[in-house]
Amino acid sequence: MKTFVFTLFLTFSICGHAAVEYRKFDNAKQEQAYHSLISELRCLVCQNQTIADSNAELAKDLRRQVYEMLQQGKNQQQIVDYMTQRYGDFVLYRPPLKSKTLILWIGPVVFVVIGLLVLLLMSRRKNQADKKDKLSEQDEKRLRALLEEGEDS
């Protein structure tokens, strides 16, 4: 148990956020908006990190930008729009549903459906094959008779 708890601690300590700046917020809602925004925007330098996770200069600047815009009373959507106007959809960790990104959103579903169809088809084929292998009533009787005979001798 001790080891388990320790491992748990380790796991969480690794994903601790890099955003260390001290920020003062007017209210809890604004703080929440800040944290949700910085963990949804991609750091374009490090690409697989959010700006909350990254310590790159650009990530710092973008965090500052998000903070300042919140202070100016901008809402989350306005800030997301501001970022996409400059960096494109790539800055978003959750890409918007558009004709261009459709394959991202429905691709996995399509693959699951294909997989299920193949599974269904294969199991059905196997069922039919099993049925073909079944003996007629007459043969079944003969088989049992033969088996019993074998046990006697």
Add this chain to the structure above:
Amino acid sequence: MLKYIVPLFLFAVLAVFLAIGLKLNPRDIPSPLIDKPAPHFSLPVLTEPSRKFSPEDLQGQVWMLNVWASWCVSCRSEHPVLNDFARKNPVIIVGLNYKDEPEAAKQWLAQLGNPYQVSVMDLEGRTGIDYGVYGVPETFVIDKKGIVRYKFTGPVSMKDVEQTLLPLINKLRAES
């Protein structure tokens, strides 16, 4: 027979996708600024901070905005190319000195040559954000109407100048 063809076909499809994926450059992020007006800025000139420069000053001309910094390693390899480009062609290159120390930047230009008509200081990187800068150096080509027509991320090579930038600038100059 189908038993062999189907997996082979699937493998071929997968291989093609992976091959395309290998050739794509993940750093090459399409700029949403293309065909949009160049974002406005008014920044102090590096050599003369009391003077301000803004893109409107070059209205009616085709020009390049090159984002550079003295701390940027790839800018160093790009610099001779820009010097050569500016020497051989009457091209306007404006430098956006991105998050740099003015003294270091001036020294850099004195040492390595100055291909820029003018360099402006973006000390806090705010204009950089407006231009969607994420990897220095970056180069934008802006047309006579002040519209961004092209963006190049990373160091420009001689080949890029000859095959892409110069033809594009000549084409844009011919536009009314």
